[in-house]
């Protein structure tokens with residue numbers, strides 16, 4: 404590992420140890436190391452199958468028009484079983500450990516794979532929803548998906564226990580608005596934090612991409628851990644970029660934080 408990267412890892416550990424309220428913001432890049440393909444990368448799902456991209460723009464409309472048809476298709480995609488079977492990688496565990504240490508107060512993720520929770524993170528805000536829950540778009544309630552496994556298996560429409568409306572997956576589809584609760588909580592965290600650790604995201608999908616920019620404007624330090632430079636680097640939203648695999652860099656940052664704490 405280059406010495407400059409080692410220095411940046413130490414700097415990030417010091418910044419984290421000195422922070423009062425650190426928040427992590429994660430994206431697809433943290434999950435590709437768990438074998439989850441991204442969408443637009445060289446071997447991305449849509450790069451290989453443009454039809455799948457077209458279908459993904461139609462799925463929310465299909466739910467609104469015909470929830471039965473939606474449920475017949477919703478869980479059949481091969482992508483869904485990849486997500487279901489994926490396991491957290493060292494990057495997810497590192498963030499969970501930083502939360503356990505009291506340093507990271509929340510993880511805001513754009514991922515729907517629930518790997519942060521599987522790794523032990525407690526305060527996770529799923530900006531684009533998640534595969535382990537169902538959500539009512541009419542009253543906003545969420546339910547564990549497993550509560551409805553019988554209905555789903557029998558291809559019946561799961562119904563909201565609060566208001567009786569058809570439920571959909573909690574996952575936010577194209578053309579679907581971000582649920583108000585998670586939207587507001589995420590922006591509150593971005594405004595409150597004094598350090599944002601951006602991991603595995605180029606932050607180009609709005610409105611999520613606004614979060615590091617909000618944090619920066621409010622005076623927070625923004626540290627980027629990404630495989631390559633991103634618009635956050637170029638627009639100088641991030642104070643510095645630690646370039647490389649998040650699954651290698653985050654555990655090293657945790658090691659350094661531990662060393663700092665031992666010395667205190």
Ligand SMILES: [Zn+2]
Nearest residue numbers: 539542563566
């Ligand atoms: Zn409802």
